[in-house]
Amino acid sequence: MKKLIVLDRDGVINHDSDEYIKSPQEWLPIDGSLEAIARLNHADYQVAVATNQSGIARKLFTMDNLVDMHNKMHQLVSEVGGHIDAVFFCPHAPRDQCDCRKPRPGMLIDIARRYNTNMRHVHVIGDSLRDLQAATAVDALPILVKTGKGEKMVDGLSEHGLGDTPVFENLSAAVDHLLDTK
Numbered sequence: 313m314k315k316l317i318v319l320d321r322d323g324v325i326n327h328d329s330d331e332y333i334k335s336p337q338e339w340l341p342i343d344g345s346l347e348a349i350a351r352l353n354h355a356d357y358q359v360a361v362a363t364n365q366s367g368i369a370r371k372l373f374t375m376d377n378l379v380d381m382h383n384k385m386h387q388l389v390s391e392v393g394g395h396i397d398a399v400f401f402c403p404h405a406p407r408d409q410c411d412c413r414k415p416r417p418g419m420l421i422d423i424a425r426r427y428n429t430n431m432r433h434v435h436v437i438g439d440s441l442r443d444l445q446a447a448t449a450v451d452a453l454p455i456l457v458k459t460g461k462g463e464k465m466v467d468g469l470s471e472h473g474l475g476d477t478p479v480f481e482n483l484s485a486a487v488d489h490l491l492d493t494k
Contacts, residue, residue, distance in 0.1 A: 314356045316427050316434050318420065318452070321363035323439035323460015324483055325385065334373040336384040342459050344484035350394025355491050358427065361399045362419040369405035398426065415445035420452060437486055441465060444474050455486050
């Protein structure tokens with residue numbers, strides 16, 4: 313039976329930017345991340361992506377731009393022998409107070425429904441406090457990577473009640489750990 317894993321996108325799979333990733337040209341994978349996804353697939357993991365994309369609500373890019381970015385992501389993962397099973401995204405701005413924008417758990421609840429599972433044994437890998445908070449809200453297993461915003465997060469984990477969260481240099485190192493302890 314396949315296991316499920318949930319990955320944040322910006323800062324975990326691809327390089328992040330304070331100016332937002334707005335086009336396929338700006339969507340650049342972090343070294344080793346695509347191969348890490350392929351390794352997960354080969355180890356019988358289903359890979360879902362859960363990503364806040366408020367740039368849509370902020371009118372920084374369109375839904376078509378987002379689709380093009382995700383098509384590029386799927387293509388590049390495919391070129392290294394992997395695939396992403398599903399991409400879930402929140403197009404809302406923080407002011408919208410939606411349930412799907414992390415740190416709220418709506419996207420992860422939708423993923424659990426889609427895969428007919430609870431999140432108790434599902435790893436959620438992110439680079440921000442909101443990724444980890446969404447994971448803990450559904451009893452998932454949060455993992456922090458230092459890429460993206462993650463390096464800034466490491467020292468503050470304990471003050472947010474997340475001191476036991478495993479921390480890895482990048483997605484590749486996190487996947488190495490998960491597959492070594494399988």
